[in-house]
Amino acid sequence: MIETHNLTFSYDSQKRFAFPNLRCADDDTLLILGQSGRGKTTLLHLLALLLTPESGNILVNGTDLSQLTGADTVGFRAKNIGIVYQRPHFVHALNVLDNLLLANYLARLKPDRTRARQLAERLGFADYLTKKTTRLSLGEQQRVGIARALMNRARVLLADEPTSNLDDENCDRVMDLLAQQAHEVEASLVIVTHDQRLKNRVAQQISL
Template identity: 45%
Template sequence: MNHILKTLDLKFSYSDNEVLNFPNFSVAKGEHSLISGNSGVGKTTLLHLIGGLLTVSDGEIWVSGLSLSSLSKRELDEFRGKNIGFVFQQPSFIRSLNVQQNIEAAQYFGKGTINKEKAIHLLKKLGLEKYRKRGTYELSGGERQRLAIARALSISPEILLADEPTSSLDDSNAFNVYELLVTEADANGATLIVVTHDNRLKAQFKNCLEL
């Protein structure tokens, strides 16, 4: 099986009378994909289910052939740290650590080992090398987003999960961020899955799931 992601009859409920049903969805390795839908239909919930931050109520998710519901909480943490790179809508960092240390922290928590060369390589590539000893709060909005992408890719994840990466940006910036995500995902061997209500991105992806 060369599917990087596959879901089957996925259900999730926050409470008994509120059950979210998700259509079946599969993504081949390297096939960048899009999950779209309006606010409140469970996009972020699906993202968190794929990333192992939530566990399914019913149904099954496979990531790289691994069934997530068979994992313990502890194993889920390990799975997430090694395989999933998150890029959240609001880029956030560990305040007390500088730019480079934030990337190293992600490697430490995710893989247990630090790869300094990889961290510096990514910072260089995303134009952040000159800031590597700075506090993350000194960066501009665009720089923060690039740092968040660098951090997510620093663990060489199987899947790069981006939550609304473009919704607050104007057209040209939105396209730039999209380009960056795709280029860097390819360069680092990750499969990009974007979750968004931003319809501008739909045309760019062949594999789309509409919630």
């Protein structure tokens, strides 16, 4: 469950964003559509606590994030928010499994190998766990990225253009996976995209 009130943000005096209020309940999906330059990524980073809003507030599961201190923010994000990036990036020195466990480690949780294996099996890359991430195809990398976002059973899943680099078939698969996995942990799924293909899949939509 995530909701925002009167969020604004500015990089400088020229570029100022005011975002509409949004609300996404547990086990629900929200699609944020917008063309480039409308602040999609900015909004996502605000939701992910990577940027601090100029004004307004964000509530995740009833916690007002503007009340958190810097160190608390880092911990809160690590435990409650899973981010799927447009292009999945990994720590290259580590193999797939360790990249997944890294999410646990950095959130100061116990490394959950069982969960990593389960996710890998469900997302179909169980055979690649000991491989280096650079050896995987883009689609496989995307799935590992999703698995990583799910490692800590986040309450909110944020996806930044998860499908823009994918063909129609993979686009459908990734969307299915995201929806399915979010449903499994009853997380709120917020997708930011300009990909018009997703329009028909998600009921709840906001345009920037």
